[in-house]
Amino acid sequence: MSMDTYGIIGFSIDNVGIDRRFxxxxxxxxxxxxxxxxxxxxxVYLNGIKLIGDHPGNSNHDYDIDAxxxxxxxxxxxxxxxxxxxxxxxxxxxxxxxxNTVTTYNPTPASGxxxxxxxxxxxxxxxxxxxxxxxxxxxxxxxxLDASANTLTIGGATLTASDVIMVQVIGALDNANFVPVGGGxxxxxxxxxxxxxxxxxxxxxxxxxxxxxxxxxVTLGTDAGDDFxxxxxxxxxxxxxxxxxxxxxxxxxxxSGKGIDFTATSGSGGGSSSAILDDYEEGTFTQTVTSxxxxxxxxxxxxxxxxxxxxxxxxxxxxxxxxxxxxxxxxDIRFSLPFACNSQSENxxxxxxxxxxxxxxxxxxxxxxxxxxxxxxxGRIQKMDNANGASATYTGALExxxxxxTVTYFTA
Amino acid sequence: xxLSKKTVTDxxxxxxxxxxxxxxxxxxxxIIENGARISGSYNRYVLNPDHxxxxxxxxxxxxxxxxxxxxxxxxxxxxxxxxxxEENKEGE
Numbered sequence: 001m002s003m004d005t006y007g008i009i010g011f012s013i014d015n016v017g018i019d020r021r022f023x024x025x026x027x028x029x030x031x032x033x034x035x036x037x038x039x040x041x042x043x044v045y046l047n048g049i050k051l052i053g054d055h056p057g058n059s060n061h062d063y064d065i066d067a068x069x070x071x072x073x074x075x076x077x078x079x080x081x082x083x084x085x086x087x088x089x090x091x092x093x094x095x096x097x098x099x100n101t102v103t104t105y106n107p108t109p110a111s112g113x114x115x116x117x118x119x120x121x122x123x124x125x126x127x128x129x130x131x132x133x134x135x136x137x138x139x140x141x142x143x144x145l146d147a148s149a150n151t152l153t154i155g156g157a158t159l160t161a162s163d164v165i166m167v168q169v170i171g172a173l174d175n176a177n178f179v180p181v182g183g184g185x186x187x188x189x190x191x192x193x194x195x196x197x198x199x200x201x202x203x204x205x206x207x208x209x210x211x212x213x214x215x216x217x218v219t220l221g222t223d224a225g226d227d228f229x230x231x232x233x234x235x236x237x238x239x240x241x242x243x244x245x246x247x248x249x250x251x252x253x254x255x256s257g258k259g260i261d262f263t264a265t266s267g268s269g270g271g272s273s274s275a276i277l278d279d280y281e282e283g284t285f286t287q288t289v290t291s292x293x294x295x296x297x298x299x300x301x302x303x304x305x306x307x308x309x310x311x312x313x314x315x316x317x318x319x320x321x322x323x324x325x326x327x328x329x330x331x332d333i334r335f336s337l338p339f340a341c342n343s344q345s346e347n348x349x350x351x352x353x354x355x356x357x358x359x360x361x362x363x364x365x366x367x368x369x370x371x372x373x374x375x376x377x378x379g380r381i382q383k384m385d386n387a388n389g390a391s392a393t394y395t396g397a398l399e400x401x402x403x404x405x406t407v408t409y410f411t412a
Numbered sequence: 413x414x415l416s417k418k419t420v421t422d423x424x425x426x427x428x429x430x431x432x433x434x435x436x437x438x439x440x441x442x443i444i445e446n447g448a449r450i451s452g453s454y455n456r457y458v459l460n461p462d463h464x465x466x467x468x469x470x471x472x473x474x475x476x477x478x479x480x481x482x483x484x485x486x487x488x489x490x491x492x493x494x495x496x497x498e499e500n501k502e503g504e
Contacts, residue, residue: 281454282454283438283453283454283455283456284453284454284455284456285455285456285457286455286457292493292496292497293497308456331497332496332497336457336458337458338436338456338457338458339436339456339458340427340429340434340436340458341429343429343430373496375429375430375492376429376492376496377434377436377458377460412427412428412429412434
C-alpha cells in the first residue's frame with residue numbers, strides 16, 4: 001500500500017489544504033481506508049472512476065464517511081467488490097483544521113439560474129475562494145464570483161445533476177506567513193531555489209547573502225546607461241564600459257596593508273605585495289638639527305616646519321629652515337625626517353636630494369647634496385666634490401642662514 | 413557652536429631598522445565642530461632610541477618609548493651611529 005499527501009500552495013498542510021491519498025495492493029472487499037479530512041467531504045476514485053459519495057439524497061452510495069474528522073478519520077468502501085492488488089483507490093478530502101475561517105459549501109444550483117449558477121455563496125471580493133468540480137480545483141478563469149449577489153457561476157461547462165461543486169471561502173487567515181496580493185509583511189525565509197525573481201520594482205533589504213561557494217552576480221546590459229547604481233550616484237558601475245565611479249565620499253581602505261592591487265598591470269605575481277598601493281598620507285613635520293658628536297644647533301621656531309607626502313613606501317620630504325644659532329656643534333649635522341629610511345644590504349636605498357644654502361661662504365666652491373642615511377630617520381649634508389676631488393659628509397657648524405632641501409626616499 | 417582645535421597622537425608606529433627600533437609618531441591636528449572632526453592635518457616626528465625620554469610630553473608615547481627602547485636597542489642604535497661616523501671618515 002502506498003500513500004501520498006498534498007497540501008494547497010500557500011497554506012500549511014495542517015491548516016487548510018487537500019488531503020490526497022492513494023491506496024494500492026489491497027485485495028479485500030470494502031476496506032476501511034484511513035484519511036484526514038474535515039467538513040465531511042471526501043471524494044473517492046477507483047481506477048480513475050469517481051465513486052458515488054455519501055451525499056444527501058444518495059442512498060445508494062459507494063462509500064461511507066465516518067463521523068470523525070481530522071486525523072484518524074476514515075471511509076469505508078461499500079461497492080461489494082473484492083479488490084485486486086493492481087486497483088488504485090484515490091481519496092481526496094478537504095482539510096481545514098481549527099483556527100482558520102474556511103467556509104465550505106456543497107451548493108445546489110440557484111433556483112432559476114441554470115445548473116451552473118449557485119447562490120448563497122457568502123463572501124466578499126477580497127476573500128480567497130477555491131472552487132472544486134468533482135474534486136478538481138478549478139482555475140479562476142473557469143468561474144465568476146459576484147460578491148454583491150453572493151453567487152458563483154461556472155463557465156464553459158454544462159453541469160449535470162451528478163456533478164459535485166465544492167466551494168471554499170477563505171476569509172481572514174491565521175497563517176502569519178501568508179502575504180495577500182495587496183502587500184504586507186512576510187515573516188520567515190523564502191527560498192526560490194535556483195529560480196528567478198522577475199519584474200521587480202523596489203526591494204528594501206538589510207543584507208544580501210550568497211550561498212556558500214557562490215557569488216552574487218549582477219548582470220548588466222552592454223548599452224550606455226545600463227548601470228548598477230548605488231545610493232543615487234554614490235557608486236556607479238557602467239555596464240557598457242565597466243567604469244566605476246564614486247560620486248561622493250572616499251574609497252576607504254579598512255584594513256592595514258590592503259590597498260589597490262596593480263598585479264594585473266605590473267606583471268607581478270598574483271598577490272604580490274610589491275604591486276599593491278597600500279598607503280597615502282600627507283602632513284608636516286617639525287625640523288630639528290642635531291650633531292652626531294656634541295654641541296647643538298637651534299632653528300628659528302617660525303621657520304622649522306617641513307612637509308611630506310607618502311605614496312606607498314615612497315616619501316617626498318621638503319623643508320625650508322632658518323638656523324638662528326649654534327653652540328659648538330661637532331660631527332655630522334643631522335636633519336630629522338618624518339619617516340625612517342629603508343635599510344638594505346647594499347645601501348641601495350640611500351637617497352639624495354637637492355640642498356639650498358643661502359649665501360654660502362665656501363671658498364672651496366664645494367657642491368653639496370642632501371643625503372638620507374639608510375636605516376636612519378635623518379638626512380645629512382654630503383659634499384660631492386671638494387678641492388681634492390674627494391667626497392665627505394659635511395661636519396661642524398652651519399652658518400646662521402637659510403637652508404632647504406627636497407628629497408625622495410623609501411621608508412623602512 | 414564655535415570651532416575648536418586639538419592635537420591628538422593618532423598613530424604610533426614601531427619600526428624595526430637594522431638591529432634597533434624607531435618610534436614613528438603621527439599627530440592629528442583637528443578642527444572640531446559640534447564634537448565632530450571636520451578638518452585636520454597630520455604632523456609627524458620620529459623618536460630615535462637615543463631620544464631624551466624626559467622630553468616626551470605625551471604619556472602614551474612615553475610608555476611606548478620606554479617599553480620599546482631597551483638597553484639592547486639603545487646599544488644597537490649607538491653602534492649604528494658609530495658606524496656612520498666611521499664610514500664618513502673612510503669617505504674622507
